[in-house]
Amino acid sequence: MPEKHHHRASLKQSNKSFKSKHSTKSALKDAAKGRTHRPSSSSSSHKTGKTNANLSASQHKLNRRNHAKQMQDKKRHALDATAQLFLGPDRAQRIVAVVPMSEDVDPLAIVELLATTINVEVHGQDGYRTLDVVKFHNQALRFLLLPVASEASSLFPILDGCSAADFVILGLSSSIEVNEQGETMLRCLTATGVASVLGVTPDLPKESQLMTSTTRTSLTSFLNHFFPTIEKVADLSSPSEATTIVRGLCEKVPKGVKWREARPRILAESVQFEKGSSGLNGDAEMGGIEADEDVGTLVVEGTVRGARLDANRLVHLQGFGDFQVEKILAAPSTRRSRKSNAGDSMDLSGAGPSELSVPQDDDADSLISTNVPDDEELGLAEQTWPTEEELASAPAAIHSTSSRVGESDMLPPAQKGTTPRLRKVPKGTSAYQAAWIIEESDEEDEGAMQDDDDEIGEEQEIIDMNEPEGQDEDEGNLDFVDNSELDDTASQSVAPYADLSPEQEEAQLAQYLANRTQERASQNKDDMDFPDEMDTPLHIAARERFARYRGLKSFRTSKWDPYEELPVEYSRCFMFEDFKRIAKKMEMKAQLDGVEAGTRVILRIKNVPRAVFESYSALRPFVVYGLLKHEHKYSVMHFTVQRNTEYLKPVRSKDSLVLQLGPRRFVINPIFSAHTLSNGGKGTNNVHKFERFLRHGIDSHIATAYLPITFGNVPALLLRAPSQTSPGSDELSSNTHLIGTGSLLSADPTRITAKRIILTGHPFKVHKKTATIRYLFFNRTDVEYFKPIQLRTKGGRTGYIREPLGTHGYFKAGFDGPIDQMDQICLTLYKRCYPKWTTQYYKAIE
Numbered sequence: 003m004p005e006k007h008h009h010r011a012s013l014k015q016s017n018k019s020f021k022s023k024h025s026t027k028s029a030l031k032d033a034a035k036g037r038t039h040r041p042s043s044s045s046s047s048h049k050t051g052k053t054n055a056n057l058s059a060s061q062h063k064l065n066r067r068n069h070a071k072q073m074q075d076k077k078r079h080a081l082d083a084t085a086q087l088f089l090g091p092d093r094a095q096r097i098v099a100v101v102p103m104s105e106d107v108d109p110l111a112i113v114e115l116l117a118t119t120i121n122v123e124v125h126g127q128d129g130y131r132t133l134d135v136v137k138f139h140n141q142a143l144r145f146l147l148l149p150v151a152s153e154a155s156s157l158f159p160i161l162d163g164c165s166a167a168d169f170v171i172l173g174l175s176s177s178i179e180v181n182e183q184g185e186t187m188l189r190c191l192t193a194t195g196v197a198s199v200l201g202v203t204p205d206l207p208k209e210s211q212l213m214t215s216t217t218r219t220s221l222t223s224f225l226n227h228f229f230p231t232i233e234k235v236a237d238l239s240s241p242s243e244a245t246t247i248v249r250g251l252c253e254k255v256p257k258g259v260k261w262r263e264a265r266p267r268i269l270a271e272s273v274q275f276e277k278g279s280s281g282l283n284g285d286a287e288m289g290g291i292e293a294d295e296d297v298g299t300l301v302v303e304g305t306v307r308g309a310r311l312d313a314n315r316l317v318h319l320q321g322f323g324d325f326q327v328e329k330i331l332a333a334p335s336t337r338r339s340r341k342s343n344a345g346d347s348m349d350l351s352g353a354g355p356s357e358l359s360v361p362q363d364d365d366a367d368s369l370i371s372t373n374v375p376d377d378e379e380l381g382l383a384e385q386t387w388p389t390e391e392e393l394a395s396a397p398a399a400i401h402s403t404s405s406r407v408g409e410s411d412m413l414p415p416a417q418k419g420t421t422p423r424l425r426k427v428p429k430g431t432s433a434y435q436a437a438w439i440i441e442e443s444d445e446e447d448e449g450a451m452q453d454d455d456d457e458i459g460e461e462q463e464i465i466d467m468n469e470p471e472g473q474d475e476d477e478g479n480l481d482f483v484d485n486s487e488l489d490d491t492a493s494q495s496v497a498p499y500a501d502l503s504p505e506q507e508e509a510q511l512a513q514y515l516a517n518r519t520q521e522r523a524s525q526n527k528d529d530m531d532f533p534d535e536m537d538t539p540l541h542i543a544a545r546e547r548f549a550r551y552r553g554l555k556s557f558r559t560s561k562w563d564p565y566e567e568l569p570v571e572y573s574r575c576f577m578f579e580d581f582k583r584i585a586k587k588m589e590m591k592a593q594l595d596g597v598e599a600g601t602r603v604i605l606r607i608k609n610v611p612r613a614v615f616e617s618y619s620a621l622r623p624f625v626v627y628g629l630l631k632h633e634h635k636y637s638v639m640h641f642t643v644q645r646n647t648e649y650l651k652p653v654r655s656k657d658s659l660v661l662q663l664g665p666r667r668f669v670i671n672p673i674f675s676a677h678t679l680s681n682g683g684k685g686t687n688n689v690h691k692f693e694r695f696l697r698h699g700i701d702s703h704i705a706t707a708y709l710p711i712t713f714g715n716v717p718a719l720l721l722r723a724p725s726q727t728s729p730g731s732d733e734l735s736s737n738t739h740l741i742g743t744g745s746l747l748s749a750d751p752t753r754i755t756a757k758r759i760i761l762t763g764h765p766f767k768v769h770k771k772t773a774t775i776r777y778l779f780f781n782r783t784d785v786e787y788f789k790p791i792q793l794r795t796k797g798g799r800t801g802y803i804r805e806p807l808g809t810h811g812y813f814k815a816g817f818d819g820p821i822d823q824m825d826q827i828c829l830t831l832y833k834r835c836y837p838k839w840t841t842q843y844y845k846a847i848e
Contacts, residue, residue: 087600095144099167107173109147119244128620138252151184163623166269168256188228193743195259201235266311266628268304275615300610312596313359314366318627321845331355333602375573526652545787551831553791564752576635585713588630627665638751639709641718642744653696664716671838672705675755692757716746756832763827779811
């Protein structure tokens with residue numbers, strides 16, 4: 003009888019038995035009794051370890067639930083604290099910024115449509131309107147009527163208004179698209195962070211249901227690209243949708259912006275100026291205020307938002323700088339009690355407003371923004387240059403000497419050939435024309451890809467005391483004379499000067515800008531194709547040309563002293579031992595001291611120039627920001643920059659740009675460097691590669707500039723303002739361009755930005771691992787000077803100079819492996835570079 007077929011035993015399913023016994027969730031929870039157990043690293047037995055593992059895993063789940071509940075409660079408390087501003091008899095107004103995105107959208111018409119829907123009256127004038135909405139919790143809405151976003155001059159007023167608003171309404175047109183300037187404004191809003199954003203349109207087409215739906219979908223898709231939380235664009239012509247908008251403005255709790263809530267702010271309801279005696283102005287050294295201007299007290303009335311407002315801290319006025327607070331007074335409430343009559347709302351006691359906060363002498367911030375270095379720190383203790391007192395007394399000493407001695411006793415004139423030569427100009431050049439001659443050192447700083455070192459410029463500025471006059475008259479095609487030989491008649495032009503016509507001037511300016519744009523584009527392309535490469539100069543020895551450079555065995559790990567040969571500007575900067583710890587401490591202190599948020603106050607700011615009051619316009623928002631302690635002092639600030647993909651023109655280091663860092667705007671000349679992610683952005687040795695251009699396609703760069711200290715994770719906007727004469731502008735454009743966005747990284751003067759240059763040579767003869775190199779140097783002394791520095795090839799080989807050959811810069815080098823005849827020999831040098839010192843706040847051109 004044949005045997006039956008059986009499957010293999012391995013295919014039989016065997017279910018694992020349940021052996022947890024009393025290890026259910028409820029049993030473990032009861033056994034723990036609220037205790038938290040840390041996971042055991044070792045156990046006495048396998049059974050004990052398994053029990054601890056089961057207990058810790060379950061307890062970890064409870065810990066996660068407990069942590070999630072705590073975070074939920076924390077957010078709920080923060081939400082309740084924000085909502086508390088709009089509750090009670092003295093509740094604050096809800097600020098709503100209305101931004102028209104195109105010319106055919108009227109912000110006032112949007113407010114009137116909302117008011118008509120709920121049957122309330124519109125109050126106010128100029129740039130704001132108010133609505134008292136009794137229907138929805140008796141809330142008061144204050145609308146800021148901002149300018150059209152398509153205009154170039156509207157960007158900064160819109161940013162100021164939206165930063166102070168609780169809600170932002172974007173008014174879109176169904177027929178006119180948002181232009182380039184409007185999209186730039188939206189990108190700036192998303193980068194800085196704003197409160198709750200709503201999209202509305204007053205004129206959806208009514209021809210057909212399909213066109214209405216298609217237009218609404220298109221507008222919603224456009225706004226979702228910038229603000230993904232917007233569900234749909236509301237149609238204000240529909241009463242139900244308009245009512246929903248008003249209900250949301252009255253009932254919804256505004257979304258907070260962390261950097262904004264860390265500082266106090268006041269949106270001015272009224273601004274007055276009281277003339278006072280001249281004194282120390284606010285930020286006189288920031289370039290916006292002159293010391294002899296008429297100053298007084300600026301009186302600002304409004305409601306405190308964000309953190310507490312302390313009279314000991316400085317306040318910032320946009321475009322004019324930081325100022326001290328005289329005192330903070332209580333302002334009368336704008337809401338009337340139901341039981342009081344109209345005439346009872348005035349204070350008839352004659353006592354006046356009460357003081358809420360006054361500065362204390364031991365805690366008040368001063369207006370000193372830079373450190374005053376000692377002469378020993380600057381290395382000037384041994385200098386022999388005359389002091390200011392000696393220079394001031396020099397004319398009197400000369401006059402007294404000339405009165406005692408005769409003309410024959412005076413010093414004889416200097417012999418010919420021994421007079422200092424300060425500058426050479428062509429023959430026939432007048433004094434006026436000589437003033438326009440650009441020195442080579444200036445061209446070097448403005449030149450595109452020329453190395454911006456100071457060695458050549460310094461050598462050209464040295465006074466030659468031994469070179470006789472006229473020695474170089476036969477060199478070149480031009481005859482040179484000294485400025486000292488020019489007489490009064492030399493400044494008179496032989497031919498009358500004729501002005502060009504406006505058309506010719508415009509054509510020449512356009513041609514100049516076109517040539518400059520083409521030149522910068524060519525330099526940008528060369529730097530992309532051959533990064534950091536440059537030719538060894540022929541007219542000057544390499545050891546002199548690159549005297550300030552050094553070689554590094556490893557750019558990533560080699561040590562570099564951060565306090566070595568620092569410029570004078572570094573002695574004026576402040577430095578913190580632990581920047582993040584101080585920032586956290588200052589932010590916590592701002593939440594404890596001062597006038598509570600939601601309080602209506604009268605802020606008196608002292609020593610304010612009259613120009614601040616004259617620049618005030620009721621059509622534009624006027625916002626006063628309070629600063630944290632130490633935020634007026636200067637340091638070396640670093641912030642990340644992500645290049646805007648829509649702006650295609652090259653951006654060089656040290657270009658003049660506009661930086662909006664939190665509530666303040668500056669004109670800076672930053673330098674760019676690579677962003678190192680390890681070790682908190684410092685890397686191994688805190689040395690980072692200098693970038694000549696701000697590149698596309700890279701995650702982010704680091705921009706460095708001398709700036710007042712700013713605490714917290716503050717957003718940064720890098721912009722190119724409309725200016726025809728700015729050094730960084732290559733086009734006649736009235737638009738403000740967004741260069742990049744980012745956030746504050748740190749304030750660290752020890753961060754080293756190293757500029758790299760690569761000198762290249764050619765293998766003349768190759769024998770296995772040994773090669774004869776030429777064109778890297780052009781004299782024997784340079785070969786000996788750079789002998790200790792490591793060589794590398796583009797093929798990946800490394801080596802060193804063995805010995806020089808001849809007198810024309812040839813040398814023999816050995817490598818760690820065979821090299822190819824077509825390979826290229828590179829010698830890498832580094833030099834630390836610094837940003838330009840700029841102290842100027844940006845004033846928007848209206």
